[in-house]
Amino acid sequence: MYVAMNRFRVAPGRGETFLRAWRERESRLAGVDGFLRFRLLAGDGLFISYSEWRGRPDFVAWTESEAFAKAHAQARLPEGTLLGHPEFEGYEVALEQMGASR
Amino acid sequence: MYVAMNRFRVAPGRGETFLRAWRERESRLAGVDGFLRFRLLAGDGLFISYSEWRGRPDFVAWTESEAFAKAHAQARLPEGTLLGHPEFEGYEVALEQMGASR
Numbered sequence: 001m002y003v004a005m006n007r008f009r010v011a012p013g014r015g016e017t018f019l020r021a022w023r024e025r026e027s028r029l030a031g032v033d034g035f036l037r038f039r040l041l042a043g044d045g046l047f048i049s050y051s052e053w054r055g056r057p058d059f060v061a062w063t064e065s066e067a068f069a070k071a072h073a074q075a076r077l078p079e080g081t082l083l084g085h086p087e088f089e090g091y092e093v094a095l096e097q098m099g100a101s102r
Numbered sequence: 103m104y105v106a107m108n109r110f111r112v113a114p115g116r117g118e119t120f121l122r123a124w125r126e127r128e129s130r131l132a133g134v135d136g137f138l139r140f141r142l143l144a145g146d147g148l149f150i151s152y153s154e155w156r157g158r159p160d161f162v163a164w165t166e167s168e169a170f171a172k173a174h175a176q177a178r179l180p181e182g183t184l185l186g187h188p189e190f191e192g193y194e195v196a197l198e199q200m201g202a203s204r
Contacts, residue, residue, distance in 0.1 A: 003143055019196055027199055035201035041105055041193035048193065054203060091143035091150065094121055097129055099137035101156060 001036070001093040002056040008047045009083040018047060021077050028067040034058025049086075056090065103138070103195040104158040110149045111185040120149060123179050130169040136160025151188075158192065 010018045022040050029035050034054035041048040053059040062068050112120045124142050131137050136156035143150040155161040164170050 003141075022197055029199060029201065031202060034203050036203055037201055038197075038199040039105075039195050040197035042196040043191055043193040046191065047196075052201075058203075089145055089148065091145045093141050094144040094149075095124055095140075095142035097131060097140040099131065099139060100133060101136050101138055101160075 002053040002059055003091040003093065004051045004053065004059050005089045005091070006049045006086040007089065008049070008086045010045060010047055011080055011083050012045070014081045015042070015045075015047075017078060017081050021081075022049075026071070028071040029062075032058075032062050032065070032067065035062065056092070059090070104155040104161055105193040105195065106153045106155065106161050107191045107193070108151045108188040109191065110151070110188045112147060112149055113182055113185050114147070116183045117144070117147075117149075119180055119183050123183070124151075128173075130173040131164075134160075134164050134167075134169065137164065158194070161192070 008018070019040070019042065027038070029038055029051070035058065036052040036054060038052075039050045041050050051059070053062075110120065121142070121144065129140070131140055131153070137160065138154040138156060140154075141152045143152055153161070155164075
């Protein structure tokens with residue numbers, strides 16, 4: 001399994017603007033082959049768009065698709081929302097353990 | 103849901119040493135209340151110990167438990183494995199979307 005993350009530094013006081021933009025954004029991931037799960041993670045001035053994929057090739061195929069281009073063309077944030085550009089990180093899942101609380 | 107991550111910068115050529123230490127480590131998470139899932143994520147020189155919790159209070163309770171102290175007392179890595187100290191980041195899940203491929 002492959003995990004893709006984009007890390008966004010959000011300007012002080014702009015967290016709600018950032019979250020609203022994601023809530024109102026039309027996701028185009030639903031039917032994408034190999035897409036497993038998306039989450040938006042909200043931290044202390046740092047947000048992560050986190051997605052799980054069957055494997056890295058599925059993620060790469062998505063980034064090269066027309067749906068990806070459309071999704072990102074409409075993903076405009078008001079000026080001053082972010083501090084710098086988002087930073088991409090990709091990971092393979094090396095170990096996994098499930099809890100009994102699930 | 104709460105996500106806890108520790109980010110580890112691993113020295114060049116030491117990735118396998120780092121992974122082996124985690125594979126051989128005795129996990130004490132299994133029965134912990136509110137623990138949902140653990141993953142070790144392997145990136146490009148950067149590894150993340152990633153865990154999901156029912157909520158932040160469950161994670162905090164774990165970090166204050168005797169099991170946590172024991173788990174970390176035995177988590178020794180050979181000198182020179184890491185570049186610097188791990189960096190902790192905690193997140194609330196703000197949005198979630200599931201894929202049809204699951």
